[in-house]
Amino acid sequence: MAHRRMTITAISSPLKAPFAISRGTKTHAETVRVVLEEAGKAGRGESVPYGRYGETPQSVIEEIEAARAEVEGGISREALQARMKPGAARCAVDCALWDLEAKLSGQPVWQLAGLPEPKPVETAVTISLGVPEEMAEAARAAPGRLLKLKLGSEGGLARIEAVHGARPDARLIADANEGLSAAELAAISRKAAGLGLVLIEQPFAAGKDEALLKRPGAIAVCADESAHTAGDIQMIARMYDAVNVKLDKAGGLTEALAMARAAKAAGLGVMAGCMVAGSLSMAPAVLLAQLADAADLDGPLWLAEDVEGGLAYTEGFVSPPGARLWG
CATH class of the missing domain: 3.30.390.10 (Enolase-like, N-terminal domain)
Known part of the structure; x- marks a missing residue:
């Protein structure tokens, strides 16, 4: 042994x-x-x-x-x-x-896992929750053309409008982290198409998302806090259009790969997501992103100092990890 x-x-x-x-x-x-x-x-x-x-x-x-x-x-x-x-x-x-x-x-690892040879992937860059003016300023400085806006319990539409005004070239993901009301979701959904909004993530609290069975508007909705493992996918597919797969919740790359494949089989879109952490945490998720439709892997960009040999970020894209870092 x-x-x-x-x-x-x-x-x-x-x-x-x-x-x-x-x-x-x-x-x-x-x-x-x-x-x-x-x-x-x-x-x-x-x-x-x-x-x-x-x-x-x-x-x-x-x-x-x-x-x-x-x-x-x-x-x-x-x-x-x-x-x-x-x-x-x-x-x-x-x-x-x-x-x-x-x-x-x-x-x-990509060979061991039966994944395609990894290539750089576009990643969303997160705009932290703040007043609309602060979020607009952060959006102007953000690299890339896919931005993820953190929303609060109210004022979401104003924040989205401010960021879209600052970055009309960008595609926007609105991430509520379970914080939206039904009225706020409806207001955002009605105007989504004109604001560059392509996805709303986890508008309601996990366990209280049955309202999404009759959600307003045509904007796609992505599960995050409601989804943990591959066993959740059939339930998620009833209410959501996509699922954010995070290794930290799933319990590692093994289950995250199973979850992504189950989501694809169920007709869901897949986002490879992350928590705020450095490149060592992010490296396996970059491989997962090879199966995904979108990626939110900007965690290392928030750190004052990343690990040695960290991931390379260029104009909104993140490159695969080298063997020195991971995998």
Whole structure:
């Protein structure tokens, strides 16, 4: 049986500027990193504990520690899916196992996973929640032509109008993070076509999104907080047009790939999404994005300092990771 050595580290990375959504504001990216060493090779994985689901860096570390014996004893990625529940803890271990397998086999993860050879992908660039004038100014400075606007519980239409006025060339995604009212969604939907809006993400709270069965307007709606694993896809397909697949929620690249493929089979659009984190967290998601219709992978752009050998971002596109970084 293979013997591995596992190291777990909590990391707090300062951001360039505060990042605000409807649930609050953060000034640091809090992540948990796992390093697995075996036969002179090392695989790394990193994830973001998601406070929305009660996760903290400490709780994630404790969950990983509880599986230490199995992980160091050589657990496979397949067995890991049953041993650990979906979430940030399993994500960090799963991604480290993918990276370790790539290092030991000499094959890149994209080949091991049966993915197409990765190419640069367009990524949305997030405009943090603020007053309309602040968001318009941020939009003028943002690279690329796909912008993702964070919305609050009210004033969403004014924010979208301000950003569209500042960047009429850009396609816009409105991300409510469960914060919109039915009236606000209706108002936004009626004017969406004239404002460059192509998608609204998670307008209502998870578990309270049945109203989307009779939603107003023709604008596409994407699930985020309502979707976790491939088992959610059939329910999501009843109410949404697309799903945001995030490794941190799904529990790693293994489940995220299954989720994306199930979504495609159900006729849903797929967005490869992220939390605010650096390039090590983002690298597996760039491979997932090869299967997606859209990507929101700008997390490293928010960090004051990224990891060494981080992902390359150019004019709204992110390039695939090199083997030095991950996979």
